[in-house]
Amino acid sequence: MSDTLLAPVLFLPHGGGPLPLLGEPSHKPFVDWLSTLAPNLPRPKAILVIxxxxxxxxxxxxxxxxxxxxxxxxxxxEAAYKIEYPVKGSPALSRTVIALLKQQGMLAVQDELRPLDHGVFVPLTLLYPNADIPCVQLSLLDHLNPETHIELGEALRELRKKGVLIIGSGLSFHNLKVFFDRQADGARGEQFDQWLTDTCCAPNHSYAARCERLINWETAPEARYCHPREEHLLPLHVCLGAGGDAPAEHVFSDYMLRQKVSGYLWR
Incomplete structure (x- = not known):
């Protein structure tokens, strides 16, 4: 990757556990999209996943x-427990992430024991199946403060100049009870999805306005219906901060388990 070309930032809906790798029918559009995305992205030197x-x-x-x-x-x-993704880590990238966060006044630590969870290895199995790009995972903060997670992303922007692909792995809709309720009304989730896409992608919003909207995401239509707890939304806040001033591209939109989900890309 050229030193002048920024690596992208990608927010993706990682699906229901291992279902994208098990052939579950409603995940097929997502699997098809993510399996063919890599040739449309500059090949990263490393990957950071939130x-x-x-x-x-x-x-x-x-x-x-x-x-x-x-x-x-x-x-x-049983097949779900035989999945392997033998990707290498990158202690050097881990140290760089720690340093960038500390520059912004954020206490940060390394974890040499933590393995990569399914929010990392499931989408990466589809995106980079050869497991040949070093990968590091960064945690969310357990206070779930939206503004702090945007600031976390802002602190990581420098990684893009170093050829590091930043991925936020969550779900734009995450209400487990609704996922398994065959009578649930998908229209309620569509309202939030439309609001989220407008927030991230509409060119008439400034970066400050996007941040303000995501900080106050609970005021959006059907927000708490879509996210009774916001841990699956907050990777998007990190992506917004890392993505910078330009609007995102709405690169994926379809239904998983009868609910609308979206993916966004900052170039």
Whole structure:
């Protein structure tokens, strides 16, 4: 990657546990999209993933050269527990992330024991199936403050100049009860999805306005219906901060388990 070309920032809906890798029908549009996305992106030197499935009191970064993976789900077929993704870590990138966060006054720590969770290895299996690009995972903060997560992303912007692809792995809709309710009205989630896409992608919003809207995301239509708890939304806040002034591209839109979900890309 040229030194003058910024690596992109990608927010993706990682799906229901391992279902994207098990052939679940409603995940097929997502699988098809993510499996063909890599040729349309500059090949990164490394990947930093912020997953909805790791929360800590202070920002924590995986630091092992061989982090391994954890099958952090239950109740799925045996094949779900045979999935492997033997990607290498990058202690050097981990140290860089720590340094960037500390420059912004954020206490941050390395974690040499933490394996990569399914919010990392499931989408990366589709995006980079050869597992040949070093990967580091960064935690969410367990206070779930939206403004702090935008600031976290802003602190990481410099990584884009170094060829690091930043991925926010969550879901733009995450209400487990609704996912498994076949009578649930998908129109309610569509209202929030439309608001979210307008917030991230409409060119008439300034960066400050996008931040203000995401900080106050609970005021959006059907916000708490779509996110009874916001851990699957907050990777998007990190992506917004890392993406910078330009609006995002709405690169994925379809239904998972009968609910509308979206993906966004900052170039």
């Amino acid at each position: 997953s909805a499935h790791w929360e800590t009191p202070v920002p924590s970064v995986t630091a092992s050269e061989d982090p391994g993976i954890v099958h952090d789900y239950y109740g799925f077929p």
